[in-house]
Amino acid sequence: MSVSFLAVSPVLVPLGTAMLATAASRRPGLQQAISFAGIAALAVCALMLVAQASSGVPAVAQFGGWVAPFGIEFVVDGTGASLVLITALMGVASLLFLVSDADPGPRHPLLLPLVHGVLAGVGGSFSTADLFNLYVWFEVMLICSVGLFAIGGRVDQLDGTFKYLALNLFGTMLLLMSVGLIYGATGHLNFTALGEASAQWPPALGLALLAALTLSFLIKAGAFPLFAWLPASYHTLPAPVLALFAGLLTKVGVYAVLRTLGDVFSPAPQVLYEALGWIAAATMITGVLGAAYHWDIRRILAFHIVSQIGYILLGIALATPEGHAATLFYTLHHIVVKANLFLIGAIVWALTGSYDLRRIGGLYALKPLLAVLFLIPALSLVGIPPLSGFWAKLLILREAIAQERIVWTVAALLVSVLTLYSMMKIWMEAFWKAHPDETWQPARVRLGAAYLATTGLAAVTLWISLSPQSLLGYATAAVAGFGR
Template structure:
């Protein structure tokens, strides 16, 4: 069963290469991309089921067991992230087959998407820091090309900002990794959690800050977030949706992993700093969203504000706090991806995402308004949707640790989030159409492949809200695993024997 851990990587690589070979055959590309995304989703479900039943799954590649060789590790947190990544990837790929123009498809859109998924899944499943760096670079290269594919001016400008800041993050990441290897002699997560307990805490404080900067840039944490709203609204909608759902969440995942497994020596310093960053991230993101008048720019700033809630739970370093981070991550990936896809439906029908040039959508397409309200209200935390449970968990965790100021900020930001969602509703859906109306809106027909993904993601949002006990239970168990480094070490370092793939 441990071999199941490698299959998301092998499948992503295989479909990336296959789709590159058939990239000039449009129908074949569409069929293979959907098959690949569906197979990845099925594998991810199987992996989570196995991890939930049998515990951590560990695979040592080649004849080199941990900590000497490459190790892949799937716990509940990483397996859940692989699954939710597969779900939104499936939705985005289905949507893309009816959206992306033939020229972008011929130049490699679908192979690049699966290359991106290779990097994302690799980051979730790797068991050591150096390979986490490698997977981040795979993800960065694929995402940069996707961002500028088509070479429109706005895309290139956004891409330059995106790659510049992410290269800076990579430099901090590599530097911190080198320092950590120099003082410990290992980069395996499990081995590091054992070795670092005897290291000078002042050196660990410095290394923790370096990793915090590196992953903070990639996650879009204050004050390192400004590249995100400058770039995420520029590419085609499927690319924006995929980025919004996944890329910053890999940065959050890395922060959770290192600040629960490696840097827990001085939480009064490291995690208090994270708490301050979380509060400022929530505030600056939501204020930025309120100042915007374009749907995708509003949604881009809300990526930033919602990242703050995830970091808030991590900063508390309690079972309930970490469970809130896991729950919030999963909820937000679904909701944010869907909001970008619905924003694309608006742009396709009405030719713009600018609120100044929209109006009366609910009268013309009431179903589109209803589709928008589900993820929008979930993002704002309206019951009984998944965002309500996510925010409630964060607030309860904050009150339990007497973090009253940060908790108050979380509540206020939730209200401002609702205000910005109502702003989109009022300006785009409810107010009268602009003078002269929308040109040729009646002639715009939606392909079923555009609507089906948004309905599926909306249904998932409703399910996670109305019947969210399963996700809540999974989040609590994942938090318990994150707070149990001894169990992680036992699984990886041999107390529980890992699967070894010979000749890898």
């Protein structure tokens, strides 16, 4: 048996933390200390994985004395390592934010164990080199996510739990059936073996199997037209959990599409990439229209998750090394920006008592630091230069123009304009205009940890913005081996 601890750390560390946190459930202080120690350990392991991947040698683990392609294998390459690192960063920010009074939700004894369970599922998805085990880690995420949705016990949370579970279960069943059919057609589940075996598929069979597999991942990613579960459920979550979900869960679905169509089964049938491009355009447009319609900060940002998923899928649909590198760059940038916007929205709620833009205002005059913290990720989401979103969109659009994908390019540019509208709506209503109640004063709440978390994420966004070539160079190297 060849097992590298570093390769299994994205799963082993959060699972171990979840177990210890469960054992300490009657001692909240100890449980919180265990949780912070666990996320710190995961961050250290993630940094080591990135360092190893940067040297061109992925971390590999094979279990049970069975070598690939017959044994279970973990392979953490440059793509997986960067996503594990951003997962750890999201865990740090969310757990730090949880210490504050900014919409923390109920302090249930199982809250922290379930959070680390989600992190284990995400880490396993980014680490596995086996199609069935990718399904398993999706299931781990689903089980722990449902627990976090329902943990508060409110009617709206239970309603959100049902909406989240219903369509995700359909995606799970479709994913399991697709995995079974692919195994029946190839006799393999290992990524490398699948790539070799799929070259012998009859074209019609390969198209049908990959279409079903891709559809199951698109449901998990919140792509058009099966995204209704996301804005219908996410707003019921407490802010730290919502930020974690917003940053990570849909990106696991996107990663699965990138890994399968861009790497394992590359080149896939051209019709799949073509269909994916049109789905991406529809996802961008429908998502941003939903954001423009709503007045609740959480719903606006939830629809923007959908919209931005469209940009990332467009990078995959372009099916070139440049498109894949742009996809990874965009994913990493967007995870940070989106999580930060949800956390800032929670600070707004803590100060004003509402997420409804029509009932709040006056924050720019009283909280100028919060206004600046909002503008950094908001303008980055829009794509205003020189912020990280500008570079991410530039990479996608440059490749789309190079391939003469005019309609997709125009759709992406139009969506950026509508994104600016919805971000300006938040700015004008929450920060610029006076509060509807002339006697209003911001609530006195403990927000030190919340500001620390959001400032840290804003600093990461500024680092990407001011040195995009560093991240682009890493992303280009990380996807260089795709499809080989």
